[in-house]
Amino acid sequence: xxxxxxxxxxxxxxxxxxxxxxxxxxxxxxxxxxxxxxxxxxxxxxxxxxxxxxxxxxxxxxxxxxxxxxxxxxxxxxxxxxxxxxxxxxxxxxxxxxxxxxxxxxxxxxxxxxxx
Amino acid sequence: xxxxxxxxxxxxxxxxxxxxxxxxxxxxxxxxxxxxxxxxxxxxxxxxxxxxxxxxxxxxxxxxxxxxxxxxxxxxxxxxxxxxxxxxxxxxxxxxxxxxxxxxxxxxxxxxx
Numbered sequence: 724x725x726x727x728x729x730x731x732x733x734x735x736x737x738x739x740x741x742x743x744x745x746x747x748x749x750x751x752x753x754x755x756x757x758x759x760x761x762x763x764x765x766x767x768x769x770x771x772x773x774x775x776x777x778x779x780x781x782x783x784x785x786x787x788x789x790x791x792x793x794x795x796x797x798x799x800x801x802x803x804x805x806x807x808x809x810x811x812x813x814x815x816x817x818x819x820x821x822x823x824x825x826x827x828x829x830x831x832x833x834x835x836x837x838x839x
Numbered sequence: 840x841x842x843x844x845x846x847x848x849x850x851x852x853x854x855x856x857x858x859x860x861x862x863x864x865x866x867x868x869x870x871x872x873x874x875x876x877x878x879x880x881x882x883x884x885x886x887x888x889x890x891x892x893x894x895x896x897x898x899x900x901x902x903x904x905x906x907x908x909x910x911x912x913x914x915x916x917x918x919x920x921x922x923x924x925x926x927x928x929x930x931x932x933x934x935x936x937x938x939x940x941x942x943x944x945x946x947x948x949x950x951x952x
Contacts, residue, residue: 727882756939756940758942763944764944765843765845765928765942765943765944765945766883766928766930766942767942768939768940768941768942771938771939773938779937779938779939781939782941813882813883819938823870823871823938824870824871824932824938824939824940825870825871825888825890826888827873827885827888828873828875828883828885828940829885830882830883830884831882832881832882833882
């Protein structure tokens with residue numbers, strides 16, 4: 724079955740620790756995205772990548788880092804510099820040859836991160 | 840940061856009612872407008888992607904219209920059913936600059952049986 728997987732589903736972290744959220748897709752999509760959702764708010768873009776070995780900052784990139792070494796994988800690291808990391812994190816992917824945004828995005832199941 | 844506004848924020852209707860939501864976005868340099876449905880405990884799923892002014896799309900009882908000149912899109916649900924209960928998100932992208940979507944905060948729909 725083609726799709727996007729995120730792991731883990733729930734993650735607990737102590738303050739001051741870095742943590743990496745996994746996102747893998749087997750849809751052969753070029754573009755991948757990371758979003759954050761807080762209660763009562765929409766999806767806010769953290770980072771996106773339209774091709775391997777390239778990625779761009781979104782609206783709230785501070786305190787986060789990403790890598791895109793393989794087409795299928797786009798891990799997100801939440802660093803200790805992120806002041807308020809407790810949130811729900813969604814990964815998505817889409818066809819995006821040339822960077823167009825008229826292709827629908829497919830979303831993973833999400834990871835809920837809680838900082839203790 | 841682009842501003843995408845959705846209204847109302849939440850809506851409670853009775854089964855069988857028809858309803859509609861609004862998505863407002865900047866009208867300059869329009870490229871694409873997406874609608875997604877996000878049911879509780881599931882992942883968001885695409886309903887429509889629209890790119891042309893005046894475009895109308897339909898999927899079963901759900902339809903959407905697009906006005907890029909004035910910067911708005913309407914989503915209509917005819918004869919709401921309990922299974923339509925979800926958060927409906929719209930997202931907008933421009934033709935130049937950042938090649939990514941900006942999402943609104945969503946309209947949460949509850950359909951009472």
